Amino acid sequence: MDILLDNPIASMYGPYFLIFYGFVIFFSVIALATAKNQVDKTDKLALPPVPQQVDPYEIAYLRGGINEVARSVVFSLMQKGFIEIKTSGTDSEIIRINNENFDSLTEIEKNALNWFHSNRKPVELFASYGLVETLERYGQMYQARLESQQMLTNDDLRSSFKPWKLTVYLIILGLCLYKLLAALVNGNFNVIFLIIFGFVGILIAGSVGKLPRLTKLGKQYLERLQLAFDSLKTKAANPLLNQSSPTSQTAFAGVDPMLLSVGIFGGAILAGTAYDSYNQAFKTANAQTATGGCGSACGSSCSSGSSCSSGDGGSSCGGGCGGCGGGCS
Amino acid sequence: MKENNRISKTEDQRPKTRIGLGFREPFRADIFLNQDKIDFLEITTDHYLDAKPEKIEELKLLKEHFPLVPHSLELSLGSAEGIDEDYLEKIAEIVEFVKPEWFSDHLCFTRSGGVKIGHLAPVPYTDESLKVFVRNISKVKKRISAPFILENITYLMQFPSSQMRESVFISKLLDETDCGMLLDVTNLYINARNFGFDWRRFLDEIPLERVVQLHFVGLHKHKNLLIDAHADKTQNEIWDVFGEVVKRCDLKGAILERDENFPPFNEILEEIETARNIISNEFEGTAKPVGAALHG
Numbered sequence: 068m069d070i071l072l073d074n075p076i077a078s079m080y081g082p083y084f085l086i087f088y089g090f091v092i093f094f095s096v097i098a099l100a101t102a103k104n105q106v107d108k109t110d111k112l113a114l115p116p117v118p119q120q121v122d123p124y125e126i127a128y129l130r131g132g133i134n135e136v137a138r139s140v141v142f143s144l145m146q147k148g149f150i151e152i153k154t155s156g157t158d159s160e161i162i163r164i165n166n167e168n169f170d171s172l173t174e175i176e177k178n179a180l181n182w183f184h185s186n187r188k189p190v191e192l193f194a195s196y197g198l199v200e201t202l203e204r205y206g207q208m209y210q211a212r213l214e215s216q217q218m219l220t221n222d223d224l225r226s227s228f229k230p231w232k233l234t235v236y237l238i239i240l241g242l243c244l245y246k247l248l249a250a251l252v253n254g255n256f257n258v259i260f261l262i263i264f265g266f267v268g269i270l271i272a273g274s275v276g277k278l279p280r281l282t283k284l285g286k287q288y289l290e291r292l293q294l295a296f297d298s299l300k301t302k303a304a305n306p307l308l309n310q311s312s313p314t315s316q317t318a319f320a321g322v323d324p325m326l327l328s329v330g331i332f333g334g335a336i337l338a339g340t341a342y343d344s345y346n347q348a349f350k351t352a353n354a355q356t357a358t359g360g361c362g363s364a365c366g367s368s369c370s371s372g373s374s375c376s377s378g379d380g381g382s383s384c385g386g387g388c389g390g391c392g393g394g395c396s
Numbered sequence: 397m398k399e400n401n402r403i404s405k406t407e408d409q410r411p412k413t414r415i416g417l418g419f420r421e422p423f424r425a426d427i428f429l430n431q432d433k434i435d436f437l438e439i440t441t442d443h444y445l446d447a448k449p450e451k452i453e454e455l456k457l458l459k460e461h462f463p464l465v466p467h468s469l470e471l472s473l474g475s476a477e478g479i480d481e482d483y484l485e486k487i488a489e490i491v492e493f494v495k496p497e498w499f500s501d502h503l504c505f506t507r508s509g510g511v512k513i514g515h516l517a518p519v520p521y522t523d524e525s526l527k528v529f530v531r532n533i534s535k536v537k538k539r540i541s542a543p544f545i546l547e548n549i550t551y552l553m554q555f556p557s558s559q560m561r562e563s564v565f566i567s568k569l570l571d572e573t574d575c576g577m578l579l580d581v582t583n584l585y586i587n588a589r590n591f592g593f594d595w596r597r598f599l600d601e602i603p604l605e606r607v608v609q610l611h612f613v614g615l616h617k618h619k620n621l622l623i624d625a626h627a628d629k630t631q632n633e634i635w636d637v638f639g640e641v642v643k644r645c646d647l648k649g650a651i652l653e654r655d656e657n658f659p660p661f662n663e664i665l666e667e668i669e670t671a672r673n674i675i676s677n678e679f680e681g682t683a684k685p686v687g688a689a690l691h692g
Contacts, residue, residue: 116461119431294453298425
C-alpha cells in the first residue's frame with residue numbers, strides 16, 4: 068500500500084506533475100493520431116476507375132451524407148421543372164410546379180417530389196419529417212454500398228481503432244484520478260488545475276480520436292472524381308447549359324452534367340449561374356440550421372472529405388449541418 | 397522498317413483501327429462520361445513538362461483509363477543545331493511513364509540559334525535537310541525506345557532551293573530513319589490546295605505501309621488560303637482524303653485534333669463516329685496488303 072501512495076508520481080510536487088501530465092497527454096494524443104492514420108489501410112487498395120455511368124446521388128452521399136443527396140435531388144427537380152425556388156430578401160420558398168412529365172424522374176426524385184405537396188422552406192428539408200428523413204432509406208442503401216467498398220468508415224475499422232482510443236482515455240483519465248486520490252489522501256486539496264488538465268485532455272483525445280467519415284480510399288476516390296469532372300465547373304457557368312431546358316441536359320450520355328457537378332462539387336458551384344436562387348436558398352438554410360444547434364458534430368465529416376477544399380465557396384459543407392448532417396451520426 | 401520486324405497479316409488478322417481524340421483539358425469530363433466511344437487519347441507532351449502536381453495527377457488518371465500516345469511539339473527535328481537535350485530528356489520521361497505503343501513529333505523545325513520560334517516551320521526539301529533530320533531522329537531513337545512516328549505539317553511557302561517534292565523527301569526520310577508516319581490528312585489537303593498539287597499523287601509517292609496514325613480536323617478558309625486552325629468541323633473534302641487513305645493503308649489509329657472553338661461534345665463524338673464508320677465501310681469493302689510499320 069505504501070508504494071501506491073509513496074512513489075515519485077504520487078509525491079511529485081503539483082506544478083511539476085502538471086507539466087509531466089501535460090507531456091503525457093500530448094504524447095498520448097500524438098500516438099492516438101498516429102494510430103488513427105495507421106488503422107485505415109484502405110489507401111493500399113486499388114482505386115476504382117472513374118465509371119462512365121455515374122450516380123450523382125451516390126457521389127453526393129459520399130461527399131456529404133444524406134443532406135447532400137437531398138440538396139442534389141432538389142436541384143434535379145428544379146432543373147426538370149417540377150419545383151421552383153422563390154427568393155425574397157433572405158427568405159426562400161420552394162414551390163411545386165404543375166408538371167405531369169413524371170417519366171423524366173428517377174425513383175428517388177419521385178419520392179422526393181411527393182414530399183413537396185405544399186410549399187416548403189429550404190430549412191425544412193433538414194428538420195424532423197423533412198426531405199432528409201423521407202430519403203433516409205436511400206441513404207442507408209448508399210451507406211451500405213460505400214461501406215462495403217471501403218469508401219466510408221465501417222464497423223470493422225471502428226472496432227480495430229477502439230482499443231487505441233480506450234487505452235489513451237485510460238492513460239489520461241487514470242493518471243488524473245490516481246494523482247487526485249494521492250493528493251487528497253495526502254491532504255492536498257488544490258486540485259482544480261489537475262481536474263482541468265484531465266478534462267481538457269479527454270476532450271482533445273475525444274476530438275483527435277474521432278475517425279473521419281471517409282476512409283483514405285473514399286477520400287482519394289472523391290478527389291479522383293473531382294479531378295475527372297473538374298471541367299463540369301466550367302460547364303455549370305456556360306450559358307448554353309444554363310438555360311432552363313431540362314431535355315437538352317438530361318440527354319447527355321445518360322448523365323446530367325449539371326446534376327453531376329452539383330453531386331460532385333456541391334451546390335456552391337451554381338453561384339452566379341442561372342441557378343443562383345438555389346445556391347442562395349441553401350446558403351440561408353445552412354445559416355438557419357446552424358444556429359438551430361447542430362453544433363460541432365458536423366465538423367469532422369466535412370473535414371474528412373476533400374469537397375471542402377475544392378474552393379467552391381464552402382457551402383457544399385462549410386455551411387454547417389446542411390452539408391454533413393447525414394454523416395454526423 | 398527493318399525486314400525482321402515485318403509481319404504479313406491477312407485481312408482477318410488486321411488489328412482494329414482505333415479512333416480517338418487529342419486530349420484537351422476542357423474535354424476532360426466529357427471524355428470520362430463517354431469512355432466507351434473513345435478508343436484512345438493523344439496527349440500533348442508539352443502540357444506536362446515541368447507540370448504542376450494537378451497536371452501530373454491528370455496524366456495518371458488518363459493513363460489508367462485510356463491507351464495514350466504522346467505527341468510532342470518542340471523536338472525541332474529539322475534544326476541544324478541539333479536536338480535540345482533537356483527537352484528530349486523531359487519527353488523521354490513522359491514517354492517512359494506513359495509506355496505508349498508509339499509517340500510522335502513533326503517534320504519541321506521550331507528552334508533556331510537556340511531561340512524557340514513558336515511555330516512549326518518547314519524546311520527546304522534538300523539532301524542536306526535530310527541529313528539533319530536523320531541525325532536528329534537517330535538521337536531521339538537512341539534515347540527513347542518506343543516507336544517514333546513523324547507528322548507532315550502545313551506550310552505557307554515553298555523553298556525555291558528544294559531539290560525534291562515533299563512526298564519524295566518524306567519517303568527517303570522514313571526509309572533512312574526506319575520511322576513510321578503520322579499522316580495529317582487535313583495538312584495534306586491544305587498543302588495540296590494551297591500549292592496546287594494532287595494529294596492522291598502524294599499518297600502514291602509515300603510509303604503507305606509506314607502510316608501508323610492519322611490526324612484529322614476541319615480546315616479554315618481565309619480568303620483564298622486554307623489554314624490548319626484546328627478549330628472547325630471536319631469537312632467533306634477532308635473526309636474524302638481520310639477515306640482514300642483508309643482504303644489504301646492499314647492504320648493503328650486516327651485522332652481528331654481539335655484545339656479551339658470547341659463545339660458541344662456530342663459534335664466531337666459525331667466526328668469520331670463518322671471516322672469509325674468510314675473505316676468500317678472500307679474494311680468491309682476491300683482487301684489490302686498490310687504493311688509492317690509498327691503493327692507487330
